[in-house]
Structure formats: C-alpha cells, structure tokens
Amino acid sequence: MANQSHLDILLKKEDHMLKEMLRSFVDKEIMPVRQRIDDDKEHKIVNKILQALTDLGIQKAPFPPEYGGNGVASVVTNAIVHEELSRGDSGICVARTVTGWAFVPALAAGNKAVLDRFAPEFCGKELKFGCFSMTEPGGPHGGGGCDIENVTLHGKKIRTIAKLEGDEWVINGQKMWASNSGIADVYCVVCTTDPGLGEAGVALIYVPKDTKGLTFGKNEKKAGMRGDKNHPAFLEDVRVPKEFRAAGPGNDAELLQNNLILGRIVTAAMAVGQAQGAFETVLKYTGDRIVADKPIRQHSVAACILADMAIGIETARNFYLSAAYMYDHPETYGPPVSNFMLSKASIAKMHACDVAVMVTNKAMELMGAYGYVRDYDVEKYWRDCKMIQLWEGGAQLGRFDVCRGYYDCNL
Ligand SMILES: Cc1cc2nc3c(=O)[nH]c(=O)nc-3n(C[C@H](O)[C@H](O)[C@H](O)COP(=O)(O)OP(=O)(O)OC[C@H]3O[C@@H](n4cnc5c(N)ncnc54)[C@H](O)[C@@H]3O)c2cc1C
Numbered sequence: 001m002a003n004q005s006h007l008d009i010l011l012k013k014e015d016h017m018l019k020e021m022l023r024s025f026v027d028k029e030i031m032p033v034r035q036r037i038d039d040d041k042e043h044k045i046v047n048k049i050l051q052a053l054t055d056l057g058i059q060k061a062p063f064p065p066e067y068g069g070n071g072v073a074s075v076v077t078n079a080i081v082h083e084e085l086s087r088g089d090s091g092i093c094v095a096r097t098v099t100g101w102a103f104v105p106a107l108a109a110g111n112k113a114v115l116d117r118f119a120p121e122f123c124g125k126e127l128k129f130g131c132f133s134m135t136e137p138g139g140p141h142g143g144g145g146c147d148i149e150n151v152t153l154h155g156k157k158i159r160t161i162a163k164l165e166g167d168e169w170v171i172n173g174q175k176m177w178a179s180n181s182g183i184a185d186v187y188c189v190v191c192t193t194d195p196g197l198g199e200a201g202v203a204l205i206y207v208p209k210d211t212k213g214l215t216f217g218k219n220e221k222k223a224g225m226r227g228d229k230n231h232p233a234f235l236e237d238v239r240v241p242k243e244f245r246a247a248g249p250g251n252d253a254e255l256l257q258n259n260l261i262l263g264r265i266v267t268a269a270m271a272v273g274q275a276q277g278a279f280e281t282v283l284k285y286t287g288d289r290i291v292a293d294k295p296i297r298q299h300s301v302a303a304c305i306l307a308d309m310a311i312g313i314e315t316a317r318n319f320y321l322s323a324a325y326m327y328d329h330p331e332t333y334g335p336p337v338s339n340f341m342l343s344k345a346s347i348a349k350m351h352a353c354d355v356a357v358m359v360t361n362k363a364m365e366l367m368g369a370y371g372y373v374r375d376y377d378v379e380k381y382w383r384d385c386k387m388i389q390l391w392e393g394g395a396q397l398g399r400f401d402v403c404r405g406y407y408d409c410n411l
Pocket residue numbers: 098132133134135138144145146147149150176177178179180222225228230387390391392393394395396397398411
C-alpha cells in the first residue's frame with residue numbers, strides 16, 4: 001500500500017497519489033505507443049500525450065494561482081513526476097519539463113513583466129512549449145556546453161551577447177541542443193552583457209518565438225530521445241523589452257546556477273524512471289524464458305545481476321529524493337544555490353545515470369537478441385538513458401561538482 005511506504009518520510013500523501021496517477025497514465029497512454037515514438041517525426045503521438053498531460057494540469061502546475069496555476073514548488077513532487085514519466089518515455093518527459101524549467105528563473109525572481117506576458121497562456125488548456133536555451137556551439141576558446149555550466153569559469157565563456165539599447169535588449173549569438181528549441185513558444189536565453197564581467201554579466205532573457213531575428217536550423221538527429229526536438233537557434237539583433245531579463249546583474253548568475261542544480265536532481269529522477277522501466281521488462285522476461293531447464297532468473301549468475309540492478313535503482317531513488325528534500329528545506333540544509341546543494345544534486349545525477357546505463361546494458365545481456373529489438377522496450381531505454389548521462393555537465397564536470405561539496409575544487 002502506498003501509505004505504508006518507507007518513503008513517507010520524504011513524500012507527502014499527495015505525492016503518493018500523484019505517483020500512482022502518473023503510473024497508470026504511463027501504462028495507459030505511453031506504454032502502448034512508446035515503440036512508435038522513434039518514427040513519430042511530426043510528433044503526432046508525442047503531442048497527443050503532452051496535450052493529455054496538459055489536460056491533467058501538469059503544464060500549469062508551477063505557475064502561481066493568480067495566473068491560473070497551482071503554485072507547485074516542491075522539488076520532491078516535481079522529481080517524482082519525472083521518474084514516472086520517464087518510465088514511459090524520457091523524451092516526452094523532457095519536452096514537458098523543460099517548459100517549466102524555462103520559467104523557473106522568472107518565477108524565482110518574481111518577474112511580473114515575464115509572468116504577465118506568458119503565464120496566462122501557459123496556464124490555459126492549450127499545449128505550449130518553453131525552452132531553456134543555454135548551450136552554445138563552442139569554438140577555439142571553448143565555451144560549448146560544460147564551459148557555460150562550470151562555476152569556476154563564472155559565465156565568462158558565454159558568447160551570446162545582450163546589449164541594452166534604450167528600453168530594449170538587443171541579443172546576438174547562437175544556441176545548440178536546447179530541448180524544445182525550434183518548437184517552443186518562449187525561450188529563456190542565457191546571455192552575457194559582457195563576458196569580462198563574469199557573473200555580473202550573466203543575463204537570462206526571455207524571447208517570444210515570433211521575435212524578429214530569431215531563426216532555427218535543422219532538428220538534430222539523435223540516437224534516442226526522439227520525443228524531444230533540438231533545433232539550433234540563431235539570434236541576430238533580436239530585440240525584447242528590458243523587463244524580460246529575469247532579475248539583474250549577479251542575480252541572473254545565481255538563477256542560472258539554481259536551474260543547473262534543479263536540472264541535475266530531476267535528471268536523476270528521469271534516470272531512475274528509465275532504469276525502473278528496463279528492470280520491470282527484464283524481470284518479467286527472465287521469469288518467462290527458459291534456459292538450461294529453468295527460468296533465466298533462477299540461475300545464480302542472473303540473480304546476482306538482477307540484484308545489482310535493484311541495489312542501483314533503490315539507492316539512486318532514495319538519493320534523488322533526499323537531494324530533492326534537502327533543496328525543499330533550506331531552513332535545515334542552507335540556501336538551494338550552494339556548493340553543498342550542487343554537490344548533492346550532482347551525486348544524485350551521476351549515480352542515477354550510471355545506474356540507468358548499467359541496468360539497460362545488463363538487461364540487454366540477460367535478454368539476448370530480444371533485448372536488442374524494438375518489440376521489447378529495453379533497447380529504447382538503453383538509447384535514451386545514455387543521453388541524459390551526457391547532458392547537464394556530462395559525466396566529468398558533474399564529478400568535479402560533486403567534489404565542490406567537500407573541498408575547494410578548482411577544476
Ligand atoms: C537531448 C538533449 C537535450 C538537451 N537539452 C538541453 C537544454 O534544454 N538546454 C540546453 O541549454 N542544453 C541542452 N542540451 C545540451 C547539453 O546540456 C550539453 O550537450 C552538455 O552540457 C554537454 O555539453 P557539450 O555537448 O557541449 O560537451 P562539452 O562541453 O564539449 O564536453 C565534452 C566532454 O568534456 C568533459 N568536460 C567538460 N568540462 C571538462 C573539464 N573542465 N575537464 C575535463 N573534462 C571536461 C565533459 O564531461 C564531456 O565528457 C541538450 C543536449 C541533448 C543531446
């Protein structure tokens with residue numbers, strides 16, 4: 001029974017109810033179609049599912065009630081949504097979650113101009129998309145994905161420049177990889193007013209989709225995560241009102257850091273969802289399939305592998321929930337933007353992603369050829385989970401961020 005779970009310490013009764021509701025949503029709406037998502041180029045299946053999630057109130061959840069939202073701020077609640085949706089399809093999960101992620105800076109800063117302009121439509125019935133556009137192509141002096149996220153580089157590698165001209169920001173630059181880029185209704189663009197200023201120069205500026213000068217390249221062809229679209233974005237003399245900057249000098253850098261910490265916690269939850277999905281598949285398969293006169297899982301070698309999967313999933317789930325709980329309780333654990341929280345969030349992400357990669361890989365081994373075909377779900381989890389190990393700092397920068405919680409790590 002849900003109300004007897006040991007997770008009651010971290011999850012409220014409503015969280016359990018939400019978890020169960022989403023689990024049945026995934027079983028009913030996503031599982032029957034998940035193998036067709038890779039071929040769903042027009043996103044007909046994906047958007048139908050995203051619209052159903054919008055109908056359930058997931059899109060409007062983070063916005064304050066005065067705009068028609070539900071004011072859901074709990075990271076624990078948010079993270080379990082990620083786990084459950086990713087058991088179905090992490091591409092769909094990321095397309096949904098990035099919309100909320102794009103608004104976190106404006107919500108945290110209480111930016112009325114941005115919220116007045118966008119929140120009412122995102123709290124409506126229609127499916128909308130947001131995009132948090134941070135990563136850049138990089139160049140001879142670095143500045144791609146990790147260099148922008150690396151706290152020791154202080155935002156100095158950002159090359160998308162925002163200049164204030166009168167009452168408007170004028171933005172020039174190029175962005176890569178961002179989820180929902182090319183299909184989003186609004187973009188939270190990570191810029192700098194001057195790379196030399198470091199943190200004081202970092203500016204998170206909201207750009208509506210139809211703004212003159214904002215154009216897109218071709219959708220990236222990825223190994224997995226097809227529920228998520230990633231068109232490169234080009235910004236050429238893009239003009240938006242000066243009020244569309246999230247907060248101001250210094251504060252925007254902290255809001256960027258906040259998004260990275262949150263992103264790591266929910267990425268961990270996504271990885272656990274993927275691992276859980278693969279684990280359920282392999283558990284059933286190895287119970288049904290007979291080798292050497294008994295089910296695969298009754299062979300000790302298979303049982304040990306299944307045990308390692310369970311150990312990984314349970315510890316990863318417990319730790320991402322712990323990290324989310326710590327974020328939600330600054331009165332006990334200190335401010336959410338800190339080396340302590342960055343480290344905890346990174347531990348959650350690194351561990352959960354390693355677990356998901358291990359579980360999907362080993363599940364494929366235990367299933368033989370059947371693990372490699374589309375009919376049995378595992379190969380899709382395998383392709384999808386590798387990606388989330390690479391985003392948000394990659395496997396290396398993420399480990400440096402773990403160290404920052406323990407010593408003055410300058411990597
Ligand atoms: C499906 C998908 C969705 C994405 N969604 C978004 C999104 O919504 N918004 C967004 O802005 N971006 C997004 N990204 C981009 C993603 O966050 C970046 O790809 C990621 O941050 C890594 O950046 P990079 O690919 O430029 O790799 P690089 O920065 O070039 O890093 C390459 C390698 O170098 C390692 N490395 C980095 N720094 C160091 C160091 N100091 N020392 C040693 N090694 C180091 C990394 O760990 C990695 O292994 C997405 C990408 C994909 C594929």
